[in-house]
Amino acid sequence: MGYRSEFYVMHDEKPVPVIIRNYRESDFNDLIEIQSECFPPPFPEELWWNEEQLTNHVTLFPEGAICVEIDGILAGSMTGLCVHFDPAHPSHTWEEITDNGFIGNHDPKGNTLYIVDISVRPSYRKLGLGKLMMQAMYHTVIQLGFERLLGGGRMPGYHKVAGKMSPNEYISGVLSGELVDPVITFLLKTGRTPVAIAxxxxDDEESCNYGVLMEWKNPFK
Structure with a gap:
């Protein structure tokens, strides 16, 4: 079942039309362009989405491939796959659980919608589009009956305090409001809750290679 939602957001006090929908092959060039804007050099170009990965996304799990248009321009995307997650054994790497972004390990019988990536063009980041796409994925979690939405968040502020604070202490500081992290604080605002440190x-120097697994539980499960 395809996803499509139409509404407005406010930009400079003016209503602007927004569409959240599943992305498709005709969007691939725009999706790669979004990656290039979100991850400019020195980020390696070969780590941006490529057509083989995007083809897998729309073929293996089209319900987990969504994008956002604002006033007719593709402004961001979000990608997920279905996995079986055991909270008693949470440890994994991004490459392992996402098949390095190819989602060849997508399991239609899994219990968890796992977020592979979320990207919003820098020029559109103050409009709340990331949060709106996350909410769209929550709708998919409910529609398909998953137990949770899960994903690993970078903690790019951690390298500044890594010499005096453990990763768990850093996340506790973010949760108490003493610290603000660009990614973790954003995910908290979207309704996600920390589960474990991975x-x-x-490979992320700013996060000292750590990730924070953060979930949103299906309230109907």
């Missing part, structure tokens, strides 16, 4: 989650 060591060596991804």
């Amino acid at each position: 060591e060596n989650y991804l």
Whole structure:
């Protein structure tokens, strides 16, 4: 079943039309362009989405491939796959659980919608589009009967305090309001809750290679 939602957001006190929908092959060039804007050099170009990955997204799990248009321009995307997650054994890496972004390990019988990526063009980041796409994924969690939405969040502010604070202490500081992290604080605002710290989650100097697994539980489960 396809996803499509139409509404307005306010931009400079003016209502602007927004559409959240599943992305498709005709969107691939725009999606790669969005990646290039979100992850400019020195981020390696070969780590942006490529057509093979995007083809897998729309073929293996089209329900987990969504994008947002604002006033007719593709402004962001969000991608997920279905996995089986055991909260008693949460540890994993991004590459393992997403098949390095190819989602070849998508499991239609899994219990969890796992977020692979969320990207919003920098020029559109103050309009709340990331939160709106996250809410769309929550609708998909309910529609398809998953137990939760889960994903690993970078903690890019951690490297500034890593010499005096453990990852768990850092997240506790964010939760208490003493610290603000660009990614973790955003995810909290979208309704996500920290579950566990994942060591060596991804190659990310700012996060000291840690990730924070954060979930949203299906309230009807």
